[in-house]
Amino acid sequence: MGHGHGHSPEGDRTRLGIALVVTLGATLLGAVGALLTGSLALLADLGHLLTDAGALAAALVASVLAARPANTRRTYGLGRVEVLVAGLNGIALIAVVVWVGYEGVNRLFEPVRIPGLPLLVIGALGLAGNLVSLLVLAGGDRRNMNLRGAALHVLGDALGSVGVLVAAAVLLLTGWPYADTVASLFIVALIVPRTVGLLREVGHVLLEGAPKHIDVGEVQEALRGVPGVRDVHDLHVWAINDRKPSVSAHVVVDEDGHGPCGEGSVLDRAARLLRDRFGLAHSTLQVEQHSHSGHEERCD
Structure with missing residues (x-):
């Protein structure tokens, strides 16, 4: 069977660049919101945004390097840089998840009161930015591990923004002090399986495993x-x-x-x-x- 597709490396790089600009804007917004409200969910989202910005920037650089031709020193070229960056992105996201989970468990014993309205506004704006980035990245090459790793980070942010919105709604309606913490732990539970799956795929390629679509x-x-x-x-x-x-x-x-x-x-x-x-x-x-x-x- 053939495996051609209509996506170009140049188009994927453009998508990564647009997503990076949007993510940097959302990062600035999230930082201001976290400082104003003290929300753990926003801090979790900010951690994801910071790693996303780094992940998107690294993915953009990797896609440029991967396009460089092979030479007598690197006879396969630099195509594997994309795989290495995808692995580093997964490790960075795992580190953020561990930190948020630790903070969340601590707050279950010592709840912190968070204002609901600022949380709602910032969560809605953050979600809008995440959706724009996801739509941009979704138009790229879905078989590109580097692009999928970047999209996974943005998806984590989108889930984070949804969690922030739910927490804000619960705080506004009931005042329940654990809403923000529970939302952050829920985000962690959603992100971990996807990140582990990406790391397993990276390891398979680095260990010279056969592509999964080939028997x-x-x-x-x-x-x-x-x-x-x-x-x-x-x-x-x-x-x-x-x-x-x-x-x-x-x-x-x-x-x-x-x-x-x-x-x-x-x-x-x-x-x-x-x-x-x-x-x-x-x-x-x-x-x-x-x-x-x-x-x-x-x-x-």
Whole structure:
């Protein structure tokens, strides 16, 4: 199956830039609100906003670096910078969540009275900014881990703003002193699973795991079905980042299985199969005769 899409790296960078400007404005608003009200929910939201601003800025820089061509020193280029930044963003968000959770538990024992009306106004303005950023980022490449990591941060802020609004409404209607604290803990509970999922995906790529949409066993069987191929071994499927999957393999052919050059060769037939059926446009295949297999160690 093909894996082309209409998104461009330049378009993704523009989206990240717009989201960064909106987030910086929301950060300034959140800082003023937290100072005026002493709200833990707003502080939690401010912590997310600060990490978001850093995450969006880092994602923007990473997308620029990833576009730089490969050279003799970095033969794969800098495409993996996006994956590293996505991982750092996830770690930063986990740190914020731990801090907010700790403060929230403390406030359960020592509640702090928070004014409801300023909380409501600031929460509504913050949510509007979050929604604008999410709409901008949603138009980008959904297979771009770097962009999804940035969007996850903004989603956390949007959930935070909703929690702030709910807390403000409860405070205005009932005066319940725990509303702000409960809202902040609820935000933490919503964000943690998504962040852990992102970190697991980052770890999978860094450990050279096969892309989740590609069945390596199916790839091997498909290669064995290519006319002239007797066996396939040392098959590896990995990705530099989540948009650039690659494959390498040793293809054992019949004694006369090389065939002519061009479309009739085993090499071209196998490469075309990998590209058209699995979206593996970058393939490195070593074609060898069966008598050669005894001269090398195999990876089972």
